[in-house]
Amino acid sequence: MHQVKELPGGSTQLFVGLHLIHEVTSPQAFSALSEKNLGVKFPNLTVATVDHIVPTSNQQRPFSDPLAEEMLTTLEKNCQSHGIKFHGIGSNSQGIVHVIAPELGLTQPGMTVACGDSHTSTHGAFGAIAFGIGTSQVRDVLASQSLAMKKLKVRRIWVDGSLSKGVYAKDLILHIIRLLGVKGGVGFAYEFAGPAIEKLSMEGRMTICNMAIEGGARCGYINPDKTTFEYLKGREYSPKGQEWDNAINWWKSLVSDSEAKYDDEIQLDGSSIEPTVTWGITPGQGISIKEKIPNPEMLPENEQQIAKDACKYMNLEPDQPIEGTLIDVCFIGSCTNGRLSDLQEASDIVKGHRVATGIRAFVVPGSQKVAKEAKNKGIDKIFLKAGFEWREPGCSMCLAMNPDKLEGRQISASSSNRNFKGRQGSANGRTLLMSPAMVAAAAINGKVTDVRKFLKE
Amino acid sequence: MKQDDFPQGSITVIKGRSIVIKGDDIDTDRIIPARFLKCVSFSALGEQVFADDRKELKGSHPFDLDQNKGANILVVNDNFGCGSSREHAPQALMRWGIRLIVGESFAEIFFGNCLSLGIPCITTSKQEITKFQNLVNKNPNQIWDFNLKELSISNQKESFIVKLDEGAYKMLYSGKWDATSQLLDEEETIKNTVNKLPYLNHFNKQI
Numbered sequence: 001m002h003q004v005k006e007l008p009g010g011s012t013q014l015f016v017g018l019h020l021i022h023e024v025t026s027p028q029a030f031s032a033l034s035e036k037n038l039g040v041k042f043p044n045l046t047v048a049t050v051d052h053i054v055p056t057s058n059q060q061r062p063f064s065d066p067l068a069e070e071m072l073t074t075l076e077k078n079c080q081s082h083g084i085k086f087h088g089i090g091s092n093s094q095g096i097v098h099v100i101a102p103e104l105g106l107t108q109p110g111m112t113v114a115c116g117d118s119h120t121s122t123h124g125a126f127g128a129i130a131f132g133i134g135t136s137q138v139r140d141v142l143a144s145q146s147l148a149m150k151k152l153k154v155r156r157i158w159v160d161g162s163l164s165k166g167v168y169a170k171d172l173i174l175h176i177i178r179l180l181g182v183k184g185g186v187g188f189a190y191e192f193a194g195p196a197i198e199k200l201s202m203e204g205r206m207t208i209c210n211m212a213i214e215g216g217a218r219c220g221y222i223n224p225d226k227t228t229f230e231y232l233k234g235r236e237y238s239p240k241g242q243e244w245d246n247a248i249n250w251w252k253s254l255v256s257d258s259e260a261k262y263d264d265e266i267q268l269d270g271s272s273i274e275p276t277v278t279w280g281i282t283p284g285q286g287i288s289i290k291e292k293i294p295n296p297e298m299l300p301e302n303e304q305q306i307a308k309d310a311c312k313y314m315n316l317e318p319d320q321p322i323e324g325t326l327i328d329v330c331f332i333g334s335c336t337n338g339r340l341s342d343l344q345e346a347s348d349i350v351k352g353h354r355v356a357t358g359i360r361a362f363v364v365p366g367s368q369k370v371a372k373e374a375k376n377k378g379i380d381k382i383f384l385k386a387g388f389e390w391r392e393p394g395c396s397m398c399l400a401m402n403p404d405k406l407e408g409r410q411i412s413a414s415s416s417n418r419n420f421k422g423r424q425g426s427a428n429g430r431t432l433l434m435s436p437a438m439v440a441a442a443a444i445n446g447k448v449t450d451v452r453k454f455l456k457e
Numbered sequence: 458m459k460q461d462d463f464p465q466g467s468i469t470v471i472k473g474r475s476i477v478i479k480g481d482d483i484d485t486d487r488i489i490p491a492r493f494l495k496c497v498s499f500s501a502l503g504e505q506v507f508a509d510d511r512k513e514l515k516g517s518h519p520f521d522l523d524q525n526k527g528a529n530i531l532v533v534n535d536n537f538g539c540g541s542s543r544e545h546a547p548q549a550l551m552r553w554g555i556r557l558i559v560g561e562s563f564a565e566i567f568f569g570n571c572l573s574l575g576i577p578c579i580t581t582s583k584q585e586i587t588k589f590q591n592l593v594n595k596n597p598n599q600i601w602d603f604n605l606k607e608l609s610i611s612n613q614k615e616s617f618i619v620k621l622d623e624g625a626y627k628m629l630y631s632g633k634w635d636a637t638s639q640l641l642d643e644e645e646t647i648k649n650t651v652n653k654l655p656y657l658n659h660f661n662k663q664i
């Protein structure tokens with residue numbers, strides 16, 4: 001349906017129905033366009049926001065960092081001269097690209113979605129084909145609304161049962177990446193299905209698909225269903241009236257049938273999963289809160305070297321429990337876990353407690369809309385009262401292109417998606433990935449804590 | 458480095474010295490740390506490649522060693538280039554001087570980004586890579602010859618057979634790895650696609 005043409009060598013020219021851009025990976029694409037004397041073919045199918053470089057403490061223009069200001073101005077100019085809709089600072093709809101497109105109703109089932117950002121896999125949660133692209137491809141999409149793409153195989157990951165109390169979508173996806181490895185998904189799209197997935201909210205589903213890329217899979221995908229339609233109903237760019245009814249009919253027809261053949265299938269039991277935390281330097285190095293940090297010598301041979309590197313870099317001892325690991329910084333936010341339900345779940349834990357002495361804890365809503373809704377529910381107050389900082393929306397310390405950074409050897413409990421060396425802004429800073437509720441528990445105790453202890457009360 | 462030194466046209470042979478980066482799962486945050494993404498042009502990235510790793514090794518990182526200056530073939534291990542989609546990573550490698558990457562395997566987006574710059578990412582087995590890396594480290598001055606048609610990389614004594622995805626092969630061979638013009642050729646078909654997609658037509662059309 002989206003195929004324009006078969007290209008030589010087995011790739012396909014694929015039409016892109018929704019193209020999302022942000023300030024980091026688009027400027028060079030626009031420059032390349034003007035070098036080639038090309039324009040933007042379908043400006044109404046590209047939507048822009050600013051997220052990576054925005055400061056979260058003071059968003060007054062001009063930004064205090066001149067480089068950040070330059071990137072924003074460049075994007076503003078590019079959008080203006082090509083007629084692209086820009087959800088900028090002060091628009092009430094600015095935020096992380098993978099948070100705003102779904103909440104505006106831009107992302108819909110059956111679409112092809114591309115963005116110069118690897119976590120574009122997030123949008124697959126709506127039954128869209130969505131994937132990250134590089135800057136040359138951003139240029140191609142701007143110029144032609146299409147790109148060359150290789151066909152992906154599909155692995156269906158079937159999750160039975162339901163997640164237990166204190167276990168969230170984040171734990172499930174960290175568990176899956178641990179099982180299949182960080183490159184297990186290369187060449188595949190991951191389709192998530194089964195009772196445990198069906199029970200998840202759209203926000204939980206987005207968390208799962210968001211991190212498909214951390215397992216090497218370029219796309220995540222979940223069949224659209226009632227939950228999807230309910231989420232979309234009434235959103236700004238969702239179809240309305242008769243169009244809505246037609247849309248539902250079409251969306252229903254897209255669901256992969258039960259007879260569908262997959263290139264690979266795996267099955268797991270959602271009920272057996274426990275809160276999961278990473279201890280190393282890849283998202284695949286995760287363990288349950290009850291486990292000990294693995295001894296590299298005891299791991300399969302191909303995992304030993306990276307596990308040794310990880311122990312050394314993280315300064316964590318093998319065979320020690322992960323629970324109780326002392327931390328310095330707590331970060332709740334990002335396109336993985338910066339949505340309203342994430343903040344809600346974390347604030348449920350925080351309520352009536354205080355951030356432990358010496359811990360720096362902060363919350364960065366994923367978008368202006370999330371921030372507003374959270375404020376309406378009094379969620380900001382709960383965090384502030386407990387000693388958290390409440391910030392303005394952006395990517396923030398997920399990758400620290402703004403002033404929010406780890407310092408030196410600091411170790412963070414983070415609801416983001418990548419624990420790579422240096423990811424959070426200090427070349428030797430350390431990151432433990434976990435669910436927002438687990439980050440909240442860690443903030444209160446000053447150390448890695450089983451969030452279920454807070455739920456029993 | 459001048460713009461016209463960058464890959465152009467059909468890429469069938471690459472000749473030069475090799476440089477080794479050891480380790481699995483080397484992500485694009487390590488190849489080019491995020492703070493260097495704060496730029497509206499790629500031009501300065503060559504000097505910033507592997508910045509944090511190089512700082513940590515205080516001059517003894519492969520990209521700092523005198524013996525490796527001017528090398529253009531990078532030899533890596535498994536799942537190289539995983540993580541972020543930033544094209545800044547292959548851009549940084551290219552601007553440092555890399556024109557070919559040999560490894561056990563590559564992350565998909567990284568592979569595609571390299572291809573769109575005319576940099577082949579070719580693969581061979583773990584054993585062969587280890588052997589290749591040892592040969593290079595023993596004598597960094599050797600000149601290696603990559604031949605796309607034969608899918609081999611060799612010096613006077615040794616030769617390795619390598620693999621390359623068929624699509625990438627054809628694009629490099631024909632010189633059409635820069636896809637924009639090809640895609641634009643299909644203007645009519647693209648318009649037809651727009652006209653038939655339900656979500657671009659008020660959901661009036663059914664497929």
Ligand code: SF4
Binds near residue numbers: 051117335398
């Ligand atoms: S929140 Fe993190 S992962 Fe998501 S788009 Fe921003 S930088 Fe990328």
